[in-house]
Amino acid sequence: xxxxxxxxxxxxxxxxxxxxxxxxxxxxxxxxxxxxxxxxxxxxxxxxxxxxxxxxxxxxxxxxxxxxxxxxxxxxxxxxxxxxxxxxxxxxxxxxxxxxxxxxxxxxxxxxxxxxxxxxxxxxxxxxxxxxxxxxxxxxxxxxxxxxxxxxxxxxxxxxxxxxxxxxxxxxxxxxxxxxxxxxxxxxxxxxxxxxxxxxxxxxxxxxxxxxxxxxxxxxxxxxxxxxxxxxxxxxxxxxxxxxxxxxxxxxxxxxxxxxxxxxxxxxxxxxxxxxxxxxxxxxxxxxxxxxxxxxxxxxxxxxxxxxxxxxxxxxxxxxxxxxxxxxxxxxxxxxxxxxxxxxxxxxxxxxxxxxxxxxxxxxxxxxxxxxxxxxxxxxxxxxxxxxxxxxxxxxxxxxxxxxxxxxxxxxxxxxxxxxxxxxxxxxxxxxxxxxxxxxx
Numbered sequence: 181x182x183x184x185x186x187x188x189x190x191x192x193x194x195x196x197x198x199x200x201x202x203x204x205x206x207x208x209x210x211x212x213x214x215x216x217x218x219x220x221x222x223x224x225x226x227x228x229x230x231x232x233x234x235x236x237x238x239x240x241x242x243x244x245x246x247x248x249x250x251x252x253x254x255x256x257x258x259x260x261x262x263x264x265x266x267x268x269x270x271x272x273x274x275x276x277x278x279x280x281x282x283x284x285x286x287x288x289x290x291x292x293x294x295x296x297x298x299x300x301x302x303x304x305x306x307x308x309x310x311x312x313x314x315x316x317x318x319x320x321x322x323x324x325x326x327x328x329x330x331x332x333x334x335x336x337x338x339x340x341x342x343x344x345x346x347x348x349x350x351x352x353x354x355x356x357x358x359x360x361x362x363x364x365x366x367x368x369x370x371x372x373x374x375x376x377x378x379x380x381x382x383x384x385x386x387x388x389x390x391x392x393x394x395x396x397x398x399x400x401x402x403x404x405x406x407x408x409x410x411x412x413x414x415x416x417x418x419x420x421x422x423x424x425x426x427x428x429x430x431x432x433x434x435x436x437x438x439x440x441x442x443x444x445x446x447x448x449x450x451x452x453x454x455x456x457x458x459x460x461x462x463x464x465x466x467x468x469x470x471x472x473x474x475x476x477x478x479x480x481x482x483x484x485x486x487x488x489x490x491x492x493x494x495x496x497x498x499x500x501x502x503x504x505x506x507x508x509x510x511x512x513x514x515x516x517x518x519x520x521x522x523x524x525x526x527x528x529x530x531x532x533x534x535x536x537x538x539x540x541x542x543x544x545x546x547x548x549x550x551x552x553x554x555x556x557x558x559x560x561x562x563x564x565x566x567x568x569x570x571x572x573x574x575x576x577x578x579x580x581x582x583x584x585x586x587x588x589x590x591x592x593x594x595x596x597x598x599x600x601x602x603x604x605x606x607x608x609x610x611x612x613x614x615x616x617x618x619x620x621x
Contacts, residue, residue: 194380196302199315202595203244206322207295209525209593210240211288213329213341222284224336226277229609234287235266235276236329241291242266244318247571248298252314259290269573316381317571323593327613330525330591333456334442335611340456343525352527353519355534361402363620364544366496368396372506373491374563375600384569384576385562386600392491398620399488399496402533402546403554404479407464409471410451412479413439423481428474431608441470441610455529465532467552467615473583473607476555476616485618487557490602492619493586497541497548497599509599510541510548516594521550523594530590545617550592552615553585553603560584560604582606589613 194202214222214237222234231239242262249255257263265271265279282290298318301307307315333341371394375386418438421429431437439445444452444459451462471479480486488496498507507513511520520539522531530551540546548554560575560582568576582604588597591613605612 193307193309193312194316196306199307199312199319200299200302202319203295203298203315203322206319206326206593207240207291209326209343210237210322210329212343213326213333216339216342219284221336221338223277223281224332227335229273229611230332230335231273231276231328232281233329233332234281234284235279236325236332237284238262238281238287238291239266239268240322240325241287241294243321244291244298245294247314247318248301249294251570252311253301258293262290269577313381314570320381320593320596323596326593327589327591331611331613337454337457340458340528343528352531353522353535355532356537357534359534359537361400361405361533363398364401364496366394366397366399366492366499366543367501368394368495371491371495371499373494375598379598379600382598382600383574383602384567384571385560385574385602385604387563387567388565389600390564394491394495397488397492399492399545400485400617400619401544403467403552403615403617404476405464405533406451406453406462406466406468408483409440409468409479410462410464412482413443415482417478417482420482423478424474425477428478431474437475440468440475463530463532465534466530467533467547469530469552469589469613469615470610471614471616472610473555473605475610479616480618483618484621486621487555487616488619490556490558490584490586493548493554493556494599496543496545497587500542502542507542507599510545511539516549516597521588521594521597522547522590523550523588523592523597525591527590548587549597549599550588551590552587552613553589553592554587555614555616556584556586558584560602578604585612585614 214233217233223232224230245257259282371392372389373392374389375382376389417423418432424432442454443462444454446452452459453462476487497510500507509516516523518526520536522536533547536547539549541548559580561579585603585605588601
């Protein structure tokens with residue numbers, strides 16, 4: 181698998197070889213996710229925060245064409261009328277079932293032709309800085325959409341994709357059964373929140389590192405587990421009005437929520453969980469997943485805890501207390517490996533929170549990269565001095581509206597994630613690969 185940050189030229193830019201490999205790899209995973217779907221499944225069923233899989237397939241090709249062939253070369257689209265179908269910013273979710281889509285074969289031909297032309301440009305010369313930016317943007321955008329496509333397949337109850345392993349390593353890594361989650365103390369103090377210019381690629385909402393001052397705090401060493409969240413459910417947490425802020429309570433009543441989205445309570449009194457088209461026993465030591473920000477906040481109130489802030493999360497993940505240095509990842513500056521983080525679809529789902537001690541932060545926090553995205557307390561806002569990147573629709577329209585998540589999940593590609601990455605979703609969104617960890621009051 182290509183890692184953009186480790187195949188660069190002397191100026192720190194990804195090489196043509198690295199960019200080519202990333203584009204081809206991203207497309208391979210996207211198509212593997214769609215490979216076994218019937219034509220009816222490619223359209224899917226209407227649902228909140230879902231798209232038809234056929235739209236997902238075409239959209240990633242359209243985006244690549246828009247920025248590489250269109251923006252860089254000024255070429256007209258290979259599929260006339262594609263903007264009216266695949267422009268995500270101007271075609272809302274609710275309208276994505278109403279198009280007369282090209283056939284599946286025509287869609288594959290379109291996105292394959294775009295990819296062939298994009299790769300041909302790389303084969304002819306080393307990319308400029310501008311070209312490197314847009315090639316990287318296209319590859320990482322497709323990586324993000326493989327995550328989105330996976331949650332669509334899961335939400336619709338389709339069979340688990342037969343995805344080829346994209347990175348070697350044990351699907352179920354060993355764990356220490358004696359390990360117990362605990363609070364770790366973080367010293368606080370001055371901290372540089374955000375990314376630095378020496379990163380090969382960052383999105384505009386990560387720019388740039390700026391000083392913040394944090395008071396000492398304590399944060400959980402692992403995300404909240406299914407067993408812990410089950411106690412909240414069985415204690416009537418979803419029915420206890422004082423635990424929910426007004427908008428959260430309105431959401432809970434409207435949705436009739438009594439437990440996490442994919443949990444199933446069987447007649448035998450045990451909790452089970454739907455994973456794609458299979459219902460399996462709930463794993464007590466796995467992190468709770470597919471909960472929204474409202475559910476995370478209500479749990480924290482029940483437990484006498486709180487969600488950490490963005491700055492607290494990033495400090496707990498990256499600070500070397502002995503030196504004051506900020507690491508790129510919890511374990512150091514080297515890229516993720518199977519022994520450090522559950523990424524790249526490797527395990528086919530979440531893993532036990534007691535696994536992967538090699539990925540611990542210097543302070544002792546585990547699995548802050550991979551396994552599940554983690555809600556934090558903050559509303560998504562720009563950092564000081566924010567300026568839009570060319571892809572203006574990525575961040576700016578959502579400032580002040582969405583909540584931030586950190587760390588990546590099991591569906592996140594390792595070349596995409598880092599400790600400064602800021603994901604963001606509406607606070608009521610619950611079909612995403614999201615959990616949370618808590619901090620002490």
